[in-house]
Amino acid sequence: MQPTLPPLSDVDLRQLRIFRTVVESRGFTQAQGELGISRSTISAQMAALETRLGLTLCRRGRSGFALTEHGQKIYTETIKFFAAMDNFRTEVGAMRGSLVGELRIGIVDAVVENPNCAFDRAIAIFNERVPNVHLTLTVISPNQIETELLSRQMEIAIVPNQPMNGAVQLQQLFHEEQNLFCGARHPLFETDTARLSLELIAEQAYARRGYAVATAYNTLFKHAPSATAYNMEGQAHLILSGRFVSFLPRHFAQRYVERGEMRALRPDLLSFKIPLCLAHLPQSVLSRVARAFRECLLEVHARKTR
Numbered sequence: 236m237q238p239t240l241p242p243l244s245d246v247d248l249r250q251l252r253i254f255r256t257v258v259e260s261r262g263f264t265q266a267q268g269e270l271g272i273s274r275s276t277i278s279a280q281m282a283a284l285e286t287r288l289g290l291t292l293c294r295r296g297r298s299g300f301a302l303t304e305h306g307q308k309i310y311t312e313t314i315k316f317f318a319a320m321d322n323f324r325t326e327v328g329a330m331r332g333s334l335v336g337e338l339r340i341g342i343v344d345a346v347v348e349n350p351n352c353a354f355d356r357a358i359a360i361f362n363e364r365v366p367n368v369h370l371t372l373t374v375i376s377p378n379q380i381e382t383e384l385l386s387r388q389m390e391i392a393i394v395p396n397q398p399m400n401g402a403v404q405l406q407q408l409f410h411e412e413q414n415l416f417c418g419a420r421h422p423l424f425e426t427d428t429a430r431l432s433l434e435l436i437a438e439q440a441y442a443r444r445g446y447a448v449a450t451a452y453n454t455l456f457k458h459a460p461s462a463t464a465y466n467m468e469g470q471a472h473l474i475l476s477g478r479f480v481s482f483l484p485r486h487f488a489q490r491y492v493e494r495g496e497m498r499a500l501r502p503d504l505l506s507f508k509i510p511l512c513l514a515h516l517p518q519s520v521l522s523r524v525a526r527a528f529r530e531c532l533l534e535v536h537a538r539k540t541r
Contacts, residue, residue, distance in 0.1 A: 240288070250284040251313050253277060254292065258310050262300035314388045322522045334365040338524045341375045341383055341392035345467035345487040346511065351409035353535040354393065361531040368524050376465045378446035384516060390525040391532075396510040397446075405512040408536040412485045412508050414499040415455075416492075420477025424498050431501050442473040442481040455505070 243251075253270060260266035263277045270277065285292050292306035302310060321336035346352045358370065373389065381399050383389045396405060415436070417423050423431065423439065436455065443460035462479050464470040467487050473479045475496060485506075491497035513532055515521060521529070 247284075247287060250280050250287070251316070253280045254284055255310065255313050255317070257281065257293075257300075258302065258306075263295065311386050311388070314386065318387050318390075318522075321524075326523065333367060334524055334527060335367045336522070336524055337369045337371060338391065338522075338528055339371045339373070339389040340528070341373050341380050341389045341394075343377055343380075343394055343466075343511075344374050345484055346393065346411070348486045348489075349409065349411050349484065349511075350486065351411070351539060352511070353409075353539050354532070356535040357528070357531040360535065361528050364531075365524070365527060376446060378465070380514060384514060390515060390521060391528055392514040393511055393532075394514045396512050399514070402516055403514055404517060405514050406533070407510040407512050408532060409539065410508045410510050412506060413482045414485050414488065414502045415480055415505040416474050416483050416488050416497045416499055417480045418475045418477045419496050419498075420475075421480065423480070423500060424477075428501070433501070433504065436480070436500055436505070439480045440478060442470055442479040444470070444482075 257266045263274050290305040291303050294301050324336045377394050380392045380394045437457045440461040441456050442462040445463045445465040462473050470481045
């Protein structure tokens with residue numbers, strides 16, 4: 236039988252925090268600035284943690300930083316552990332009349348310019364009401380958010396409406412309009428609108444999104460996708476190459492349209508809206524901090540729709 240791990244000390248907690256930062260920074264070198272300590276000190280602390288746990292947590296070398304299977308599990312448990320600690324601090328703080336701790340939030344990219352999005356206002360109101368809570372915001376691909384929520388690595392997220400685990404609750408906040416675009420070097424860029432039939436567009440090479448999305452993205456085209464991107468900036472690069480057409484949020488593509496670098500293809504026929512939703516686990520398991528931020532999000536977006 237393996238011996239039970241002795242109670243954790245302050246040293247253990249410090250090493251676990253270093254480990255979490257290293258993982259989230261994707262390596263020792265990148266974690267130096269975040270932690271304010273040298274690479275050699277980080278390496279020594281990680282080695283001490285591995286010895287303490289009796290497990291190899293990561294591999295580092297010329298091939299780069301990578302977690303072992305044990306390391307991935309320990310990272311997941313570390314997130315849960317610190318979340319539980321933060322929740323304890325939050326509950327005690329609430330009893331004493333203030334909210335404290337950390338709130339980890341995820342949001343998909345390319346929504347900051349969306350005129351329907353009031354996420355920044357929610358942050359402002361939340362910070363004014365509970366200034367002692369530290370917000371950690373991660374811009375993340377939609378296909379990762381479900382895992383992050385279920386593992387408690389974040390509590391609140393804003394994500395396109397898409398199929399998710401039944402434990403994840405979705406509530407629409409706002410929407411974004413999608414158009415099909417080509418770049419200035421694409422053969423269709425100078426084509427008269429009258430000649431831009433759906434049949435002609437359907438023959439073009441297109442770039443798909445690398446996660447579950449609305450059917451309209453993929454049913455238009457006659458051929459399999461020729462490229463894949465996991466965020467809007469990646470799709471913009473593919474469109475600007477002139478080799479692919481792809482869908483983008485209209486507000487995100489507007490800057491390229493104004494510079495003459497992109498064109499919307501038949502927005503009268505190929506325009507549709509996608510709901511952007513608040514995502515979280517059931518309110519019964521959310522921390523008070525997460526519930527407070529949720530209320531701020533709902534409050535500001537309710538004002539936008541009046």
